[in-house]
Amino acid sequence: MxxxxxxxDDEMPTQWYNVVPDLPGGLQPPLDPETKQPITPEKLGRVFPMSILEQEMSTDRMIDIPEEVLDILKIxxxxxxxxxxxxxxxxxxxxxxxxxxxxxxxxxSHKPNSAVAQAYYNKIEGVKRITTETGAGQWGSALSFATSKFGIECKVYMVRVSFDQKPYRKSIMQTFGGTVVASPSNETNIGRSILEKMPDTPGSLGIAISEALEDAATREDTKYALGSVLNHVVLHQSxxxxxxxxxxxxxxxxxxxxxxxxxxxxxxxxxxxxxxxxxxxxxxxxxxxxxxxxxxxxxxxxxxxxxxxxxxxxxxxxxxxxxxxxxxxxxxxxxxxxxxxxxxxxxxxxxxxxxxxxxxxxxxxxxxxxxxxxxxxxxxxxxxxxxxxxxxxxxxxxxxxxxxxxxxxxxxxxxxxxxxxxxxxxxxxxxxxxxxxxxxxxxxxxx
Amino acid sequence: MxxxxxxxDDEMPTQWYNVVPDLPGGLQPPLDPETKQPITPEKLGRVFPMSILEQEMSTDRMIDIPEEVLDILKIxxxxxxxxxxxxxxxxxxxxxxxxxxxxxxxxxSHKPNSAVAQAYYNKIEGVKRITTETGAGQWGSALSFATSKFGIECKVYMVRVSFDQKPYRKSIMQTFGGTVVASPSNETNIGRSILEKMPDTPGSLGIAISEALEDAATREDTKYALGSVLNHVVLHQSxxxxxxxxxxxxxxxxxxxxxxxxxxxxxxxxxxxxxxxxxxxxxxxxxxxxxxxxxxxxxxxxxxxxxxxxxxxxxxxxxxxxxxxxxxxxxxxxxxxxxxxxxxxxxxxxxxxxxxxxxxxxxxxxxxxxxxxxxxxxxxxxxxxxxxxxxxxxxxxxxxxxxxxxxxxxxxxxxxxxxxxxxxxxxxxxxxxxxxxxxxxxxxxxx
Missing domain, CATH: 3.40.50.1100 (Rossmann fold)
Known part of the structure; x- marks a missing residue:
């Protein structure tokens, strides 16, 4: 049996499938917390490259996987x-x-499927540095790997409990050239304020995301990447x-x-x-x-x-x-x-x-x-x-x-x-x- | 490209290749250290099952891989x-x-290629327990995995320096049901005598082999398995x-x-x-x-x-x-x-x-x-x-x-x-x- x-290799899909147009009942748009209106691509563009945002909002059912991405996925x-x-x-x-x-x-893990795509789109838009969060450490490793393929710097905020449980994850990210810090960290305002209130917190993905976003929002050369949740990540994982x-x-x-x-x-x-x-x-x-x-x-x-x-x-x-x-x-x-x-x-x-x-x-x-x-x-x-x-x-x-x-x-x-x-x-x-x-x-x- | x-699966080789008959100049036979004459299968049979010894001595160029072994290799x-x-x-x-x-x-690693075959041949000869040594921990993990597939107990003597460098290897062996001890250990005569002379030794594969052999030679239900060096291991790795x-x-x-x-x-x-x-x-x-x-x-x-x-x-x-x-x-x-x-x-x-x-x-x-x-x-x-x-x-x-x-x-x-x-x-x-x-x-x- x-x-x-x-x-x-040549039987690998060359297009991703976008489920959004097929979803019964559709999706509610993300809202701008200030206006409570659908958020504009311009505003999101502060932390994400435009081609990623296009995928995030896309209603095309099939989207081509770039040749450069396919080449790396084929590893x-x-x-x-x-x-x-x-x-x-x-x-x-x-x-x-x-x-x-x-x-x-x-x-x-499955995480590099999206990391490679995201690193690629950041690269073609000239991004020099990407921040992110990681829970188990898989996403941070994946993005460290992917950014190394495109010569982009990578900074990872790793949820403290995982940081402590999995020291090898740090070394893996380091091997690929990523920089890792336990979250909450002393490197962001949000991190410092949480540490002050809860010095022994195990951390959470929610905190680590905040830190990575703050870092990206305060540096011109830096964008942010998320390893799950968003539509474009689901697209890449399809x-x-x-x-x-x-x-x-x-x-x-x-x-x-x-x-x-x-x-x-x-x-x-x-x-x-x-x-x-x-x-x-x-x-x-x-x-x-x-x-x-x-x-x-x-x-x-x-x-x-x-x-x-x-x-x-x-x-x-x-x-x-x-x-x-x-x-x-x-x-x-x-x-x-x-x-x-x-x-x-x-x-x-x-x-x-x-x-x-x-x-x-x-x-x-x-x-x-x-x-x-x-x-x-x-x-x-x-x-x-x-x-x-x-x-x-x-x-x-x-x-x-x-x-x-x-x-x-x-x-x-x-x-x-x-x-x-x-x-x-x-x-x-x-x-x-x-x-x-x-x-x-x-x-x-x-x- | x-x-x-x-x-x-169905393109996987179904026979191993035995290079021995093709080796220019041939091989010198292993000798019995007591008689300095070629060692008899009977003597080797104390620690190895007969079907493994037949492979060790075989001059057939191609040897069938048993169906049960193929099934596991296909994982x-x-x-x-x-x-x-x-x-x-x-x-x-x-x-x-x-x-x-x-x-x-x-x-x-490549180690399970031989571990699965060795566990299989031990199983069909009724062996209940196998001892072995491991250096990097790969062979011990492989044999723990392979023996678990056939319901055989596995005891691993792991070179101390690797035991200390790689704590996860121990947990991997444990997950598959293997028992691991750092070598030299206190569980064998040779281990105790080396520890007495060199309490801080990093250990070596040579010591760990001695311990595993002593263990196997002193228990009726136990055979020994080696993860490299011997002809049958090279055969399985072909x-x-x-x-x-x-x-x-x-x-x-x-x-x-x-x-x-x-x-x-x-x-x-x-x-x-x-x-x-x-x-x-x-x-x-x-x-x-x-x-x-x-x-x-x-x-x-x-x-x-x-x-x-x-x-x-x-x-x-x-x-x-x-x-x-x-x-x-x-x-x-x-x-x-x-x-x-x-x-x-x-x-x-x-x-x-x-x-x-x-x-x-x-x-x-x-x-x-x-x-x-x-x-x-x-x-x-x-x-x-x-x-x-x-x-x-x-x-x-x-x-x-x-x-x-x-x-x-x-x-x-x-x-x-x-x-x-x-x-x-x-x-x-x-x-x-x-x-x-x-x-x-x-x-x-x-x-």
Whole structure:
């Protein structure tokens, strides 16, 4: 039996798929927090290059991938589609479980798919320096790699809890030429003010975004890049699902359930959105987004206009949110510690196209260890959430012969410190942080 | 241009290539240290299963890969062949540089190629527990992974300097169910006696082998597995070169130079030996084996019968050696810290088929950083030696349009601690340890 479907370089998609024009109910535009009116490209242009903004606003269904971007993606793409036969056997399920292995990239996750594109567009517009935030460290590594390919400087604000948990991530960014600092840091006003109030905070993606934005807004030569949430990131990640569709066709399979873990939403959406046209044509496909119970934006958040960051420096985005000043517990899936959710994924949740599934970290690590023992690849803690979701789906009814496709968003070789703590019994589950969330919800901007 | 040649599952070789019958001058048999006569399979059978010994002694040119082994190899194999176009550009060379990316395996290196086969043959002979040594930690991880697939216990003696440098390796082995201890350990007689004499020793592969052998020899349910050096390991690793040949043909290229780093010799030989028949037919192919200047067995060793381990518990093997009790400096390419060299590679050196190239660790780390920045993959410190070798070859004459093929034996994501020390200026080169080597050479067994 075929274990793995690979594509040749020349079978790699040469266009991205933009789901926005196909989304039932459409998207609400991002608002200028000062005017409460749709934000102008000019204003966004202070931190983003124009070609990125065009993609952010685009209603074209297909967008060409530049040759220079394809050339770099080909270092590791197309990524393999693998059938998790050994996991199936261990579960005793009749379900077929496929996964798209995004762990084969230079930094070990799907993140470079967008980093390379973003670095390219910044380059052609003459940008010399890019700032960004990183949670698990994957995005910061990816952008450090991508900017090094185009001779752009890269400054990364890394959420403190991940900075401390994953010292190797810092060295990886340094190897590619990136500069990393723990966030909140002393290098920005927002960082200093938070450190003053909460010197021991684990940090959050919301804080790190604020710092990176402040840095970019105060330097002429600098733009900002975001690794998830925004439409153009989902666009760049659609290559995952476009490849997976081709590969599933070669395998002669169509997925009944598509699963991904959701932090900002980009890896899940990247796999899922190319299947939206099939869904709209009536094919029975379920989309399941898994998220940590400790940061359950699509399970327990509200759909509302909110800021993407703590300092309220982003436009207002219409998304599921727990409130922009919510700081999630220091769980080990740092990439899932985000208060909001991509507007595209939020719209799919609103339309009941996406089913949220919330999970606790211990059951996710257990799933990750089982996956490692059966399929041989140690998953990142974030990816463990997708695997647990796949296991839940595959074991609801062991005799149901359904086909599951999940996104293996990244390997966990840099996360072994977290596994150590799991083995030593030092990790525990976090209850739904109700009080915290109610507090942050009260601070939602009034529109 | 094609960046990367991938093969489908069904294009994976289904037979290994055994170079032994094709080796000019043949191999000298391993000797029983007591009788100085060729060792009997019965005696070796105390620590190895019979089917492994048959492969060790085999003169068949092609040997079938069992279906069960193929099924597991397909998790990551066939591995990609990549053209290092960006590195070529950075060097300004007219040489074409290809690399076989063995870093895509579950543990990040070529080692599982043999681990899976060895675990399988142990399984079918009813073995319940396997002991082994590991230098960089790659082999121990690979065997932990492979044994987990067959329900066999795994005990790993890990060279102390690597144990301390790479804490994540321990967690990886633990994830797959392996048990790891730093070597020399208190768990064996040889370990205790060395610790008594040298409590601060960094350890060596030679010591770790002794411990693993002692453990296996003293337990009925236990056999031993070696991750390099022996003929059957080279046989299993030949899949690298067999795939690479197919891929180079698809690319329309034939290599002028084939390069690999040499510790015990298995990754280099795995890539090189399938090209031996072409060499013997008169094709102009150069084989270059790179090794650390601090442990230069094929550059500065002698070809002689020697033990594979410190405790003199292995058969005598005819190989290039620095003396079995030579303990190399604690360089960061732990997988290259071995006093001897695979008899197959040694024979190729003797026949002037293989050119040795010795390198210092700083120039190798520099090469690794350049490779990461250009090709996006951070190499293991061992692999940096192959990359430096490829750079030397590609820059001898920038205008010579030769084709270089090297083995990218593994990624360095678990070795970031070593990169940190490199960036901090804490690493230095080691001179050729002449006095130490003369001392250990004096202890070569008299035949």
């Amino acid at each position: 075929t274990k793995k479907i690979v594509l040749r 590791w793409r197309p990524s393999p589609l693998v059938r998790a036969t050994n996991l199936e056997k261990a579960l005793g399920t009749k379900a077929k479980i496929f996964f798209k292995n995004e762990g084969v990239s230079p930094v070990g 290559i995952i699902g476009l490849e997976a569709k081709k590969q599933m066709e070669i395998a002669g399979e169509t997925p009944d359930v598509i699963i991904g873990c959701c932090g900002g939403g980009s890896n899940f959406a990247g796999l899922a959105v190319p299947y939206v046209p099939d869904y709209l044509e009536g094919k029975k496909i379920r989309f399941v987004g898994t998220e940590p119970a400790s940061c359950p934006s699509i399970t327990s958040g509200v759909l509302a206009y909110d800021f993407g960051d703590v300092a309220q420096s982003t436009p207002l985005m219409y998304m599921y949110t727990l409130g922009h000043d919510f700081i999630p517990p220091g769980i080990h899936a740092g990439g899932l510690r985000y208060h909001g959710m991509a507007p595209i994924v939020s719209a799919m949740v609103r339309e009941k196209m996406v089913e949220p599934m919330k999970l606790h970290q211990l059951e996710c690590f257990e799933a990750g260890v089982l996956f490692a023992k059966t399929e041989g690849i140690i998953p990142a803690p974030e990816t463990c959430h997708a695997i647990r979701g796949a296991i839940v789906e595959a074991t609801r009814d062991l005799n149901e012969p359904k086909t599951i496709l999940f996104n293996f968003s990244g390997h966990g070789l840099i996360d072994m410190g977290s596994y150590d703590r799991f083995y030593n019994g030092e990790l525990h589950n976090y209850d739904y942080p109700e009080e915290e969330i109610l507090k942050s919800m009260a601070n939602l901007p009034k529109i | 094609t960046k990367k040649i991938v093969l489908r 990551w194999r066939p591995s990609p062949l990549v053209r290092a176009t960006n590195l070529e550009k950075a060097l300004g060379t007219k040489a074409k540089i290809f690399f076989k990316n063995e870093g895509v395996s579950p543990v990040g 899949i690298i070169g067999l795939e690479a040949k197919k891929q180079m043909e698809i690319a329309g290229e034939t290599p002028d130079v084939i390069i690999g780093c040499c510790g015990g010799g298995s990754n280099f030989a795995g890539l090189a030996v399938p090209y031996v028949p072409d060499y013997l037919e008169g094709k102009k192919i150069r084989f270059v084996g790179t090794e650390p200047a601090s442990c230069p067995s094929i550059t500065s060793g002698v070809l002689a019968y020697d033990f594979g381990d410190v405790a003199q518990s292995t058969p005598l093997m005819y190989m290039y050696t620095l003396g079995h009790d030579f303990i190399p400096p604690g360089i960061h390419a732990g997988g290259l810290r071995y006093h001897g060299m695979a008899p197959i590679v040694s024979a190729m050196v003797r026949e002037k088929m293989v050119e040795p190239m010795k390198l210092h660790q700083l120039e190798c780390f520099e090469a690794g950083v350049l490779f990461a920045k250009t090709e996006g993959i951070i190499p293991a410190p061992e692999t940096c030696h192959a990359i430096r070798g490829a750079i030397v070859e590609a820059t001898r004459d920038l205008n010579e349009p030769k084709t270089i093929l090297f083995n990218f034996s593994g990624h360095g994501l678990i070795d970031m601690g070593s990169y940190d020390r490199f960036y901090n200026g804490e690493l230095h080169n080691y001179d050729y340890p002449e006095e130490e080597i003369l001392k250990s050479m004096a202890n070569l067994p008299k035949i």
